[in-house]
Amino acid sequence: MRFTQRARANSARTAVLVFGAIVVTAALAFAATEYTAPKAYPAKTYPARDEHPRENITIAADPYDMADKAGPVFALPYKEKDYLPIHLIITNDGDEPVSLATMKVQLVTANRTKIAPAGEDDLYRRFSRVKRRGDEPSRNPLPIPLPRKPDTGVGKAGVEEIQNAPFKAKAVEPHSTQAGFFFFDVEGVSQPLAGAHLYVTGVRNGSGEELMFFDISMEKYLTYRPATQ
Numbered sequence: 001m002r003f004t005q006r007a008r009a010n011s012a013r014t015a016v017l018v019f020g021a022i023v024v025t026a027a028l029a030f031a032a033t034e035y036t037a038p039k040a041y042p043a044k045t046y047p048a049r050d051e052h053p054r055e056n057i058t059i060a061a062d063p064y065d066m067a068d069k070a071g072p073v074f075a076l077p078y079k080e081k082d083y084l085p086i087h088l089i090i091t092n093d094g095d096e097p098v099s100l101a102t103m104k105v106q107l108v109t110a111n112r113t114k115i116a117p118a119g120e121d122d123l124y125r126r127f128s129r130v131k132r133r134g135d136e137p138s139r140n141p142l143p144i145p146l147p148r149k150p151d152t153g154v155g156k157a158g159v160e161e162i163q164n165a166p167f168k169a170k171a172v173e174p175h176s177t178q179a180g181f182f183f184f185d186v187e188g189v190s191q192p193l194a195g196a197h198l199y200v201t202g203v204r205n206g207s208g209e210e211l212m213f214f215d216i217s218m219e220k221y222l223t224y225r226p227a228t229q
Helices: 002-035 120-128 157-165
Strands: 048-051 057-063 083-091 105-106 177-186 197-200 214-217
Touching: 048 214, 057 177, 057 214, 083 105, 083 197, 120 157
Parallel strands: none
Antiparallel strands: 048 057, 057 083, 083 177, 105 197, 197 214
């Protein structure tokens, strides 16, 4: 009888340990796929910015164009796929909220090429596996076709990132900052930031009036040198 009770107790302890290990493993797996946005500082602290003192609005653009900068933030290799991530930061130092519901962002290169931000579908398509010439289609030995799950080529971490990294805010409350990423397809553009401008339109004040467009020179980012002490 004592042996049976001891065996049951050991089995119960083993079950608890196994369950705990499963919970920890699942938590670690979830953490590995959870996108964490970089900290957004007030827009006035970034070199590439446009300030509208009258409306107390500043918009800054912070490109993630280098591997050492993008690596800690992104799971996907955007540069390898010819995408340029730009972190847009909007700070409202005024006493009224501003609306971003109709906001539009456009990157204009030095040769006046206008590039609109990529959407989720654009990113999925670029990262999807592409069939190479000469590849043979896989054959199904069964007489009926089998349903196949679409292959996005990005994995769980990539899906989490594509869904959560883009700029999503529809307003900026008084004395606060909103930020998020826009991804620009710069395939075929050797130096997309040199001489480029980021234009932001459609920002409206509390009365619904559209503010003058914001013109952010990306040269300010390229030529910025932090002060040395």
